[in-house]
Amino acid sequence: VCFPNFNSSELFGKEMALPPNWTKYTTDDGKEYYHNSVANKTQWEKPDWSEGPESGSFHSQSSEVYRPTVSDLDLQERATGTAQMVPLSGEEARGGKLATEADTVSLREAPRGVMDSAGGGPPPGPQSQGSFLGFGSMLASAAAGSEEGAAGVQGWAGSMLAYGQQLFDVSSEDVLKRLKLALVPFQGQEDAANDFRTRPDFYGPFWVATTAVLFLAATGNFARLLELEDEQLFKSDFSLVSVAASMIYGLLVAVPLAARLGLYCSGQSVDCINFKQVICVFGYSLTPLIPMSVICLVPMGFLRWLAVCVGLVTSLAFIYGTLSTDLAVEAPSLKWKVLGLFCCAHAIIFMTYRIYFFHSI
């Protein structure tokens, strides 16, 4: 596997004034680029004075190469096609690069597929000039893809990223608010339900689930360490991590799927329940696992059972509070079945944790 690297070209100009209509900008990375407002041209190299304001012409058709512009960094601007064609500077056009370009086309094609998971798909062509269009734009997308991983993505990967960004469109306060709600569910039920319905996010579910997996495995191991008489005999049990991970991630995926299947089998339209909202609520309802697992470190059987029960009740109350009204409206016949499904899932998680992760009851 190789990870190709594309250098930004050397700036040949010395420090001197710019020709008329040229302006210098700096990217966030500190790289400098130059823009000609009259000819509407953008390039990495400092323009020499020989290029006048009339330079709509290029050095030669065949020496054109697409240069990534800062507008490539922005996904929105990409859609409007602000990519520019820019002439190779004189120094690079010399030296017979053109002969090797055909080789580099095929070479760059292969590694690029391996390089970046986000990269892929045919790059859109900028305004066509000359026969090196396809090569130039492929170079550009590869270059942009390696320099700015997500921002240079084109095609289907770009739209997937944009879709994902919609799902993660929350701010820190939103997430904190939702977490607090999941822990103490008996406050502000109405706005909470609205919030989850209109703006479900996947950040919370995923990271709450991951944190829960880690905490469950960690506290399980730690509790076993505390219970042992002799510390030296402790051998950590890594299988707890796999058990916790498969349980939590599995249920996070399986429960909404099962609900969807149930909807399908009962003959109703699958779209009537907002599944993003369901997944979001289910994910956030895993939050009580985290404080509960910390409390379970205390080696008292009664306290552990109490913590598990309180956690279970909190999760279920949260789910009921946020989903019940919506379900009653969207799929009234299935409301109790879906809620019952969530109950079972949570019971499985909490009971498995209490009984399997701790040796002593």
Added chain:
Amino acid sequence: MAYEPTYQSPQFHGGDGMVTPSGSIESQQGRCTLDEPVTETIMRDLRSIGMKLKYVMLPRAREDKGQGLREWDLWGPLVLCLALGIMLSMHAEQASLAFGLVFIIVWVGSGIVTINALLLKGKISFFQSVCVLGYCIFPLVIAAFCSLMLNVIWLKVIFVTIGFTWATGASVNFMSELLPEDRKALGVYPVWLFYVAIAWLILIS
């Protein structure tokens, strides 16, 4: 300055301007690296890795937010991950599970943390972020090595805590700088969680 194309086999390399895939259009020094002895090629990479490791350990990394790791490469994280996996699985009962877990947590973990930052509309280059997260494991690797030598639980905890604080310093600054204002905490928390997971792995071995 005339440019000669450099025909060199592709390497695990980032942006230092010296290594490019065969048939590249330009190279900054314009020298043909095909003629140099193999040791020179390997030493160049090793020196680059060593430089970056030293950079991670210095306090300067915490201030300028990881700029020295701008030229990313993935050899360093791979070496660190292997070292950590070997150290942690040496005395473990389920050695293969431990090693596999270390590998998965380091690579999949840094990938997921980076994708999370990308999804939160951060302006991050994927491989540079994986590189920074990987290199910042170095203090934890040192802590793991020290705790392997001594078996006293107190010292282990202290070493791992120091290593963890050091590791999170540079990488958290790096990550938070590239995220939008209202989401810095959202992007930084997974980084913290990532190093907590590795620190926990070290502690329980």
